[in-house]
Amino acid sequence: MxxxxxxxxxxxxxxxxxxxxxxxxxxxxxxxxxxxxxxxxxTPFKLMYLPKIGEQIKKARNLFNRAINKNNYSGSYNYCYCTKCCHFSHVVKSALKEKVHLETSSSFDIDLIFRLFEEGELTTNTIVVHNGYKTKDYLQKIVQLNEMGFKNSIIVLDSKSEIYRVKKVAAKFDGILKIGIRIAIDEEPQSAYHTSRLGIRPAEILDFYKQDIHGDGKISLKMVHFFVDSGIKDSVYYWNEFNKAMNIFIELRTLCNDIKALNLGGGFPIRNNLGFEYDYEYIINEIVKNIKEKCQAANVPEPDIFTEFGKYTVGxxxxxxxxxxxxxxxxxxxxxxxxxxxxxxxxxxxxxxxxxxxxxxxxxxxxxxxxxxxxxxxxxxxxxxxxxxxxxxxxxxxxxxxxxxxxxxxxxxxxAYQDSISGYGGIKHCLIPAPKLIIVDKDDTGNFVDFVYRNEQTVDEMLSILGYLKNTKDHG
Ligand SMILES: Cc1ncc(COP(=O)(O)O)c(C=O)c1O
The missing domain is CATH 2.40.37.10 (Lyase, Ornithine Decarboxylase; Chain A, domain 1)
Structure with a gap:
């Protein structure tokens, strides 16, 4: 046989x-x-099936809205697409067709938003959550976005030192900058380190808020963010980190009435084998139910829930x-x-x-x-x-x-991620440009000679590969 x-x-x-x-x-x-x-x-070829993006967004949104109704939850659900997962214009535009909000991670990401805005793909009402390390360039462009009228731009602080840089740019901005705080989570026990480098240590957050944010008329704390980067799983570890983050959210919320949003980051899994089983409906309901119960017990209003699903959206x-x-x-x-x-x-x-x-x-x-x-x-x-x-x-x-x-x-x-990490066509993870390349040699007399072989990658070079420039070739 x-x-x-x-x-x-x-x-x-x-x-x-x-x-x-x-x-x-x-x-x-x-x-x-x-x-x-x-x-x-x-062959060989890579393939991107665009209709799946909309299907995934609709599925998560429906399940969150169902859980919100079922639990009589008073906040809203907001789906952000995490652009770093796949920056190609055809992908981001497919997500935007579903009226998603966006999450950015670096300076060039804001140029991408400028382009999408120029093309009418999003409006100044789109919520743009800014994660990642805030370099001078990144912050300046975020302020530019605010000046253009993006009133829902939220700078999520990745470290305490960022507040001083944000305050500097806020002083020159005619308005109030919205900010968030990212809580650093403890990694899984088998991880190579204990506390995530991303975010602010839980033990320092309340004092940080009192000393550096409270009472500053140029900034307003709108969002608390935490992301368990090993994924949203029904495991003791996940719920432990979730509960710790909820406790901080509640303590902060009792001090600060401006906080309206709780951002759970990304981390929804996708099918990576034919036997994959994951009960999205159950997990989403548990998340909504737990947030509600904790808020009710502490007598604080239920926040609007944000997610930044990357892999789930496009993987x-x-x-x-x-x-x-x-x-x-x-x-x-x-x-x-x-x-x-x-x-x-x-x-x-x-x-x-x-x-x-x-x-x-x-x-x-x-x-x-x-x-x-x-x-x-x-x-x-x-x-x-x-x-x-x-x-x-x-x-x-x-x-x-x-x-x-x-x-x-x-x-x-x-x-998700495979194009940017492999540098497909010259793109880079999180759109961090390739650094300049300097060559050092010795001449015939033994003296050093050095020169720039190639300058740092420019925004236009990156955006051209991704399909955002009018003269971009090869994208139909
Ligand atoms: C802040 C933040 N949000 C969202 C994501 C997306 O995660 P995922 O692709 O697992 O949904 C990432 C990924 O690194 C992230 O760093």
């Missing part, structure tokens, strides 16, 4: 499932024939498709499927933080299955992928070298 790859998947998971199906024996992604795209464009839209160039048997138990690009260059999180993605063959589902390792064609020994989530071995269809059609495979749900 033949054990086909289809049988393996059929017996192990619910299949077909949301986004994945077989059409005439070939995998389709969100209803789109991948064979059609392979024939049309040839499931992305895929990367390869052809298997060759199968290489290196010993009795190890077979390598060599694909026609580099995994380190295209899904860098798989190498750097051992992130898992859904891996599926596009064709040959009726062939028998076999255990494989996937190898990239770079010469780096780390350029491989060989286990699924929970360290499970990797299985793909076996094939005979004589078969006419090559085996095609795809990594799915790769739409």
């Amino acid at each position: 033949k054990n086909t790859y289809f049988d393996l998947i059929d017996q192990s998971y619910y299949f077909p499932q949301e986004g994945f199906d077989l059409k005439k024996g070939v995998l389709s992604f969100n209803g789109m024939s991948l064979k059609y795209l392979i024939d049309k464009y040839e 499931e839209s992305g895929a990367i498709i390869f052809e298997v160039l060759e199968q290489k048997k290196q010993n009795e138990s190890e077979t390598w499927y060599m694909v026609n690009n580099s995994l380190m260059n295209t899904i860098p999180d798989a190498w750097s933080i051992l992130e898992k993605f859904i891996l599926l063959p596009i064709n040959k589902w009726n062939n028998e299955y076999t255990k494989v390792n996937i190898g990239g064609i770079s010469c780096d020994h780390s350029d491989y992928y060989n286990s699924e989530d929970f360290n499970q071995q990797l299985f793909l269809p076996s094939y005979d070298d004589q078969e006419k059609e090559p085996l095609y495979i795809g990594f799915f749900h790769t739409g």
Whole structure:
């Protein structure tokens, strides 16, 4: 009896499932024939399926609004898209179609907002939450945004020292700057450090507020922010950090009537294996219920809830498709499927933080299955992928070298962070520009000579790659 790859998947998971199906024996992604795209464009290629972005936003928004009604919660829910997850104009514009608000993380991010505003993609009513380290440039552009009428721009303080820089720019601004405070959380026990470097230590927050914020007529504290960066999970650790943050929120709220918003950051998971189970509805209801209970017990008004989902918004839209160039048997138990690009260059999180993605063959589902390792064609020994989530071995269809059609495979749900971290086309994580490159040499007489080979990357260079400049090529 033949054990086909289809049988393996059929017996192990619910299949077909949301986004994945077989059409005439070939995998389709969100209803789109991948064979059609392979024939049309040839592999390797990256794929971004834009309609999924709107679906994800609607799903989370509906669940939060349902939980708000169910719990008779008096605050509102506000969905912000965290731009650092994927800055491409087609992606951010797809999110903006759903009337999302935005979260920024660096100076160039504000240029991106200027462009979107010029194009009429957002209005001065859009809430823009500014996280990240506030460099001089970043702060100046945030003030510019305020001067343009963005009345809902909120500068979330990442450290105590930022308040002095904010106060300096606030003094010159004809109006009041809205600010938030980010609470630094304690990391999971297995983490390499104890307290997150992002945010202000919980023990210092109340005194900081009393000494440096209270009574200052040029700034107004509107938001409390905390982000458990290992994700929103129904775990003892998550609820512990959540409760600690809620206690600080309540203490601050009793001191400061201006605070209206509680921002939970990002951290919603996405499907990274076909057996993924996560009860979004339950978690969202628990979050809303817990905020309400804690506020009621302390007799403080229920805040508007903000989230900044990045990976959740765009992760499931992305895929990367390869052809298997060759199968290489290196010993009795190890077979390598060599694909026609580099995994380190295209899904860098798989190498750097051992992130898992859904891996599926596009064709040959009726062939028998076999255990494989996937190898990239770079010469780096780390350029491989060989286990699924929970360290499970990797299985793909076996094939005979004589078969006419090559085996095609795809990594799915790769739409978040992979482009910026791999520097696709020259973009950078959080749009932090590439620094200038200085060359030092010695001349014939042994004296040092130095020169600038390339200057720091400019805003226009970055925004052009991302599709925000009118002369941008290659984006239809
Ligand atoms: C402040 C902040 N908000 C939101 C996010 C988005 O997180 P995720 O992609 O897990 O939703 C990040 C990610 O690093 C972040 O630093």
